[in-house]
Amino acid sequence: xxxxxxxxxxxxxxxxxxxxxxxxxxxxxxxxxxxxxxxxxxxxxxxxxxxxxxxxxxxxxxxxxxxxxxxxxxxxxxxxxxxxxxxxxxxxxxxxxxxxxxxxxxxxxxxxxxxxxxxxxxxxxxxxxxxxxxxxxxxxxxxxxxxxxxxxxxxxxxxxxxxxxxxxxxxxxxxxxxxxxxxxxxxxxxxxxxxxxxxxxxxxxxxxxxxxxxxxxxxxxxxxxxxxxxxxxxxxxxxxxxxxxxxxxxxxxxxxxxxxxxxxxxxxxxxxxxxxxxxxxxxxxxxxxxxxxxxxxxxxxxxxxxxxxxxxxxxxxxxx
Amino acid sequence: xxxxxxxxxxxxxxxxxxxxxxxxxxxxxxxxxxxxxxxxxxxxxxxxxxxxxxxxxxxxxxxxxxxxxxxxxxxxxxxxxxxxxxxxxxxxxxxxxxxxxxxxxxxxxxxxxxxxxxxxxxxxxxxxxxxxxxxxxxxxxxxxxxxxxxxxxxxxxxxxxxxxxxxxxxxxxxxxxxxxxxxxxxxxxxxxxxxxxxxxxxxxxxxxxxxxxxxxxxxxxxxxxxxxxxxxxxxxxxxxxxxxxxxxxxxxxxxxxxxxxxxxxxxxxxxxxxxxxxxx
Numbered sequence: 001x002x003x004x005x006x007x008x009x010x011x012x013x014x015x016x017x018x019x020x021x022x023x024x025x026x027x028x029x030x031x032x033x034x035x036x037x038x039x040x041x042x043x044x045x046x047x048x049x050x051x052x053x054x055x056x057x058x059x060x061x062x063x064x065x066x067x068x069x070x071x072x073x074x075x076x077x078x079x080x081x082x083x084x085x086x087x088x089x090x091x092x093x094x095x096x097x098x099x100x101x102x103x104x105x106x107x108x109x110x111x112x113x114x115x116x117x118x119x120x121x122x123x124x125x126x127x128x129x130x131x132x133x134x135x136x137x138x139x140x141x142x143x144x145x146x147x148x149x150x151x152x153x154x155x156x157x158x159x160x161x162x163x164x165x166x167x168x169x170x171x172x173x174x175x176x177x178x179x180x181x182x183x184x185x186x187x188x189x190x191x192x193x194x195x196x197x198x199x200x201x202x203x204x205x206x207x208x209x210x211x212x213x214x215x216x217x218x219x220x221x222x223x224x225x226x227x228x229x230x231x232x233x234x235x236x237x238x239x240x241x242x243x244x245x246x247x248x249x250x251x252x253x254x255x256x257x258x259x260x261x262x263x264x265x266x267x268x269x270x271x272x273x274x275x276x277x278x279x280x281x282x283x284x285x286x287x288x289x290x291x292x293x294x295x296x297x298x299x300x301x302x303x304x305x306x307x308x309x310x311x312x313x314x315x316x317x318x319x320x
Numbered sequence: 321x322x323x324x325x326x327x328x329x330x331x332x333x334x335x336x337x338x339x340x341x342x343x344x345x346x347x348x349x350x351x352x353x354x355x356x357x358x359x360x361x362x363x364x365x366x367x368x369x370x371x372x373x374x375x376x377x378x379x380x381x382x383x384x385x386x387x388x389x390x391x392x393x394x395x396x397x398x399x400x401x402x403x404x405x406x407x408x409x410x411x412x413x414x415x416x417x418x419x420x421x422x423x424x425x426x427x428x429x430x431x432x433x434x435x436x437x438x439x440x441x442x443x444x445x446x447x448x449x450x451x452x453x454x455x456x457x458x459x460x461x462x463x464x465x466x467x468x469x470x471x472x473x474x475x476x477x478x479x480x481x482x483x484x485x486x487x488x489x490x491x492x493x494x495x496x497x498x499x500x501x502x503x504x505x506x507x508x509x510x511x512x513x514x515x516x517x518x519x520x521x522x523x524x525x526x527x528x529x530x531x532x533x534x535x536x537x538x539x540x541x542x543x544x545x546x547x548x549x550x551x552x553x554x555x556x557x558x559x560x561x562x563x564x565x566x567x568x569x570x571x572x573x574x575x576x577x578x579x580x581x582x583x584x585x586x587x588x589x590x591x592x593x594x595x596x597x598x599x600x
Contacts, residue, residue: 090497
């Protein structure tokens with residue numbers, strides 16, 4: 001990417017809760033027009049960071065800057081951020097239109113302008129014609145669309161998304177993911193996205209921050225993180241990975257990087273199970289106490305039977 | 321035609337279960353609406369003496385009588401005034417309390433919630449007597465303020481519990497979302513939290529208003545018969561005038577309650593009331 005301007009910067013930020021949990025010494029730079037995902041298991045501190053950016057949590061130490069201005073002392077209503085929560089975003093006593101207009105009215109925007117803006121944004125999230133409905137009349141996915149539209153209407157510097165799709169079912173989740181990516185590309189808005197779903201993170205992000213126990217494990221593009229995991233934790237959290245102990249070291253190898261051959265190779269075993277997963281086949285091979293997972297193509301799998309002795313060759317490995 | 325009203329015929333026509341249900345319903349209706357009907361009949365009976373089942377002369381005589389009594393009319397005004405003041409003061413005092421009980425976890429929160437039950441758990445008369453001692457000290461006996469305070473004490477449990485559970489039903493994210501789009505904390509409360517908790521608050525307000533309208537014991541004791549609300553006046557009427565005047569007055573006392581319940585019937589339901597008594 002060419003010269004990018006810095007949008008959001010977190011400088012040595014620490015947030016400690018009363019019980020001692022929290023995040024420490026967080027440093028992160030997010031550039032204009034990027035989708036950066038905080039990925040990690042629940043309780044790893046990813047939401048904490050997002051909430052400090054949004055202003056819903058005060059920081060113990062450090063600074064947060066947007067467009068080179070510190071926002072750390074501002075209350076949420078004064079920050080140039082907009083947040084979409086996991087659920088209960090909308091106010092049930094207001095219609096969809098009133099929900100969307102609420103923030104604009106506070107900004108004293110003329111009525112005609114509000115109407116035009118809302119029309120445009122409802123179209124953007126494919127929800128035209130729902131103005132007069134109440135939130136409870138909408139499905140979960142539709143509610144999240146409205147919530148996203150409400151945030152976008154305020155033209156925030158940074159859009160914060162706190163697991164916005166995790167309450168939705170798988171199919172709608174994938175659809176929303178794709179639409180969010182499209183909208184983001186259209187508007188060129190900077191997005192910080194929080195999720196515990198690695199597939200979602202891989203699909204959406206320009207960069208992923210993998211977190212564990214309040215610390216950054218690795219920051220990088222999805223391909224970097226998938227191809228070159230920096231730590232064993234990242235390797236196990238992102239995608240599927242086999243871990244083989246060899247000469248006192250842990251060798252990590254992706255199932256698609258394991259080749260089944262008849263010639264002598266890295267490791268020997270017996271075919272345990274063969275599962276067809278569509279265009280590829282998962283073969284689990286028992287090697288001593290270890291089960292190694294391999295993804296092979298259909299042709300090859302047809303020549304295999306459970307119990308067959310096989311040799312496994314590791315095409316690409318990471319050593320920890 | 322009368323042979324079809326024969327109970328035996330009816331019993332076999334509808335079956336045992338239905339028949340028993342019918343009897344039960346009939347007894348219940350009589351028990352529930354009987355006194356009410358009797359009251360209505362009495363109120364419109366100009367002449368109504370003992371051996372007759374129905375009044376011998378119908379009319380509005382006693383209505384005219386009640387409305388011609390200055391003290392009775394003024395008591396209606398007094399009652400409404402006190403009920404409105406009580407309701408407004410109660411809202412101003414209790415709704416912020418309910419909100420903080422719903423939002424903030426602090427030590428002793430549950431005990432504090434339960435303490436509102438205490439005023440309703442003890443015999444009222446005992447409480448009024450001890451309050452009386454305090455009120456004499458602060459010159460509140462026989463004053464409007466004193467009566468309002470008594471009414472507020474009675475309504476406090478409803479006014480804190482019901483709105484509290486209503487505020488708990490408003491999700492934190494909904495308030496945060498309002499802050500996020502640019503509303504300050506006060507605007508968030510009045511435009512998001514408060515309207516969303518409105519049904520619960522309405523039910524509590526209704527209870528407070530109706531409770532104040534019908535409160536007699538405390539008003540009589542603390543008001544020293546100087547503050548004459550409708551229920552207080554009722555005592556006098558029952559003793560001094562024929563039953564018809566009392567019936568007319570009772571109907572008058574019912575009207576505001578009936579109007580309020582009708583106006584708020586949307587909000588009043590078993591769930592709304594039961595929801596208020598959940599201790600969360």
